Amino acid sequence: MTDVRTDVARDLAHDLAGGPGATGADGQGGIDARRVSWTVDGRLILDGVDATAPPGAVSGLLGPNGSGKSTLLRVLAGVEAPSDDATRVAFDGADLLGLGRRRRARVLALVEQDATTDLPLTVLDAVLLGRIPHRSLLAGDSARDHEAARAALETVGTSAFAAREVATLSGGERQRVHLARALAQEPALLMLDEPTNHLDIAAQLDTMRVLRRLADDGVTVLAALHDLSLAAQTCDHVVLLSGGRVVAAGDVHDVLVPDVLDDVYGVRTEVLTHPRTGRPVLAFSPRD
Known part of the structure; x- marks a missing residue:
C-alpha cells in the first residue's frame, strides 16, 4: 500500500493548528488524552484518565x-462522547x-472486539468499506481502492478468503478481515x-508482527490487550488501567514488573528474559 499515513497526520495538524480546540502546531505527535471521563447509568467507568500513545510506536x-x-x-x-466537557483528545x-x-476516518481506524455484520458481504467487499473515507460519497470502488484492499x-x-462471505468465516478469520478493513483505510x-481475540498462537504472533511493522512505518498503534505476555513481546509503551483509572504508564520494562502487576491483578509475577529476543517474559502464579 502507498504510505500516506504520515502525510495525513501532518496535514491534519497543519489544518487545525490554531483553530477551535487545537492544541497547537508544536504538538509532539501521537495521542495525548486528558481528563477522559465516561459515565453510564450513574456509574463512573472512566475517571479522568490521562493517557498517551507515542507516535510510531x-x-x-x-x-x-x-x-x-x-x-x-x-x-x-x-x-x-465523553461525559466531561473538560476531556481533550x-x-x-x-x-x-x-x-x-x-x-x-481518514486519520483513525478502529478495530473493535467481536465486530460482526449481518450483511451478505464478501470479504473483499467488507475490506473495501475501509476505502469509503477516501472517495466522494457517490463514487464507486476505484482501481486504487481495490489495490489498497x-x-x-x-x-x-x-x-484466499477474498471471495467468501464474511458470515462463513470463523471468529479468528473475521477478526483478521476486520483488521484488513482498518488497514485499507491507510x-x-x-x-x-x-486484536488477537479468537486467534490461535501463530495468528496472534502474526497479528502482533503486523502491528510492529505498521509502527515502524510511522503509524501510531494503540491496542487493548488481554495477554500481558504478548504486550511484553511487542509493545514499546503501555498504559495500565484499574477501576477506570491509570495506575501506571511507560516503558514495558518499567510497568510490567511485580511491584505493579501483583496488586492490580492479584497474582504473583516473575519476569524472565526471552533467550532470543531479550524481551520480558512474564510468568504468573496465584497468591498464597
Missing part, C-alpha cells in the same frame, strides 16, 4: 476485565474529537480492541 492498553479499556478506546475514537497536536466523522488482505494473510492512527 505500539502502545498497549492493559488492565483487568472491567477496567475500562474498551470504553477508553471508544471515547478516544469518537464512538462514545489530541493526535499529532490537533483536536481529534473536533473532527467530523468522515475527516476523522487486496494489499491489506495480503498483509493479514487472508487473500490510517495514521490505528486503535484495536483485543
